Amino acid sequence: MTYADIFCPSRKQFVLLYNVGLVYGCSWLIALSARISIPLPWTPVPITGQTFAVLFLSACMGGWRAVCTVLFYLLQGILGLPMFAKGGGPLYLMGPTGGYLIGFIGCAFLVGKLAELGFTKTLLKTFVVMLIGNLIIYVFGLLWLSRFVPKHMLLKVGLLPFITGDLFKIFIATLCLPFGWRFLQMNPHKEGHSPYK
DSSP, rough: OOOHHHOOOOOOOHHHHHHHHHHHHHHHHHHHHHTTTOOOOOOSSOSSSHHHEEEEHHHHHHHHHHHHHHHHHHHHHHOOOOOOOTBTTTGGSTTTTHHHHHHHHHHHHHHHHHHHHHTTTTHHHHHHHHHHHHHHHHHHHHHTTTTTTOOOGGGHHHTGHHHHHHHHHHHHHHHHHHHHHHHHHHHHHGGGTTTTT
């Protein structure tokens, strides 16, 4: 069970509206996180808040909602809305950062699924889940970036500058998620709203 399940309305006629609104709203939260962007002079890949947003929201939403959110986020960007760090457009995914964006899909699915199985209720498990999700983004990102930079420069421009910042983002998410579950355990009347239980 995830946070999104807990707060899902019990009346079936509102479930679809809830899920559509959640996917739409969270897709724009990812877009807003992309505006937190720090360009680096030696790499075409900027430091952004997207990684934190995708990891955190995926853990809160669960697998299928998270994947739908990322897909809708990417679709809006491809259609030209300013969803990405440097705008949008159909050719954006073909650029050097396209692999990282595609990696968001795999990250969302895995982190969301593991959250559904209860792997984000303790600090250690949450940290491991977030770390694995981030590694998925790295793998997709580096594989695609290798088309644009020499192999011997790949780690220098596509991985090493981001490790410290990503570990910090994972640390923040690791603290937030289990704390929320502890709060709900202290207030058990907040649970029981989900039709998926």
